[in-house]
Amino acid sequence: MKRPQDTPRVLVGDLRTRLKHALEPRPVPSQPSLALPADWPPTGTSVEFLVYEYEPLPTGRVAFQVRGPVRRIVFPSASEAPAVEAVASARDLGIEQESATSQASADWAVAEQALLDVMSGQRTAQEASGELIGYLHWLERHPALGADLRVRKQAFFEWLERNRRRRKL
């Protein structure tokens, strides 16, 4: 992908703020995904978020029934307003529970920023591949919705897995 000369860098913090406004917050537990590429390899600048419902379960340990995705929020580019749409085929995806918080969530933010850099042409996917591995850590933290995302964004996550295997070799 060409590297545009004057494309402004999209900061993940700014995008997350815009996401928060687009979601019209309600007191209902939910989990947006990390920023996802609309397609992979990317053909444009569009990123999207998928939102899942997390219903607290009456269990002893803290656990949630994951359902979704219930909404899709698409940012066509850094400057355009997002499109928010309901997802018709929301389904029960399984149970998630508290898991190790010591896995740094900082690397998820780094991974998201790396994706935004790729989508806006600041870097190539290969240049950002080391940081993008954080997406796989995030999936491991969210096994129920992670399984759904691996299917929906198969090309992206298979590319990440190939890169992870190459790094281990």
Next chain:
Amino acid sequence: MAILGYKGDLPVAVSFQWKGDIVAGVVDASLKDNLYVLANELVTEFEIVADLGSWEMLISRKATPKKRFFDSTLNFYVSSPISSDDLEDLLDPANKATFKVNLTFTYRTFFDVLLTQMTRLDSTSHNPANPKDTKPILDTFTHGRSGKKVRITYKEESKTLKGLSCSLRNHDIKAAKSGKVPGVKLIFQLDFGSSPGAAEKEAMRKLVAMDWSSLARRGRAKSPDPVVLIWQENVSLYLINHTDLSRGERLRQEIQDRHVGKTPKALSTDLRVDIDRHLVTANHWGEDRESRKSEHYQWVLSELLGTLHQSAWRSSPVLHSRTISQLFSLTTQQKAALALQYGVGHCGEHADVSFSILMGIIDSPGNLVSGVVSSGNANVDHAFVVYNMEVNDVIKTKATSPANSRVKVDEELHLFDLRKALAAAAKREAFVMDPYLDASVMKSTAKELLAAINGPGKKKRKKDTDFLAYVDQYPIPLGFNIDDITSKTSAERAAKVKNV
């Protein structure tokens, strides 16, 4: 005049919404402008007085046991018939009608008191588990037992809000089939003021207590009616906007400060008692939790909360605290603060408080604790903490045992071998922090725990195992690694991890 060609008297569907206040120190203020929706038949009557300058009109509703005057499809109240002439004048913006409402509703006083206690803002260290005075709480219900069956009878009160200002925010008129009455909807917004005083705050709190009362009747976990979700959101919204998390953090820090520098053995009693004093177990479970004799108030409250947990999960305060934790991605420390502010929890909340406080003790001067692990039974739905030990080897697997009541077969979980971890700890004695269980049933050392999870009862149920669940650890030891065996066959996983 006619409403869409209809001339005569017609009922209107009425809805109310209102904007509440917010306190300082909330975890997130993003929902401060969210509106509460009033859709509860415990509002037994109302009268909206519309002032059109030279004259007034009334929109009223009075429900009876036989006539609900409530549209369950719309979740709107249904008024007594109004003339189409009057309605036309009301909706004419040129008339600039202003409105006041008198509204009567009933609620269970327990939930009003519970809201007051959970949203305390004062500088004391009291919470619902450890109130200044138990009488105001215990006076709101009667408790009885018939064998294992718990019977709670709630006291109720009625309240009338008089002359409350409101505004007509929206209306909708839908044509009906020929000869039928058009559907008219009026949506009013109650106005408690931009700086509500004590009376207004009490009124808003009692309206939420009314919704909580209805959740306690109809808030079953599965397939709730849509109106139940409105009540649930109202209760969660109120708690989100009225919980001072910094107060909960102060309670957490106070407990931690009382036990810094103590030996691991002393912590197993002293810290356990202190946490137990500040948390009431909110779910029924087979093992003894609060002591009927030595913790009578907590025992009675636990019995009440247990009935909510079993028959109306959406009314459990723990559902709402878990909602807040997940919605705002609270850290372990924040979750512990929230649990202590609310004074209620299942074993998960007790474990979060234990883990967070032990982390703080480890980081404090004079610390004598080597490490803490957030854990639980591998094949039972129970969470607790083990400490003064470290876990270097964790297995990520999928459950293989149909007897597992923590997770289903093929669900992922992280585990560690307690026997191996204790062997590696050599002379250092490891302990269990489980303030959820009554002291008489809790195993205070990890060695005793290992024996218990391999005991005769466990063997009989094919649940004997050396493994415990692994949730988190502090600090993470240098040699820490996770062996991922999820891709192995079920037989291979079962061979490596017994009875999980």
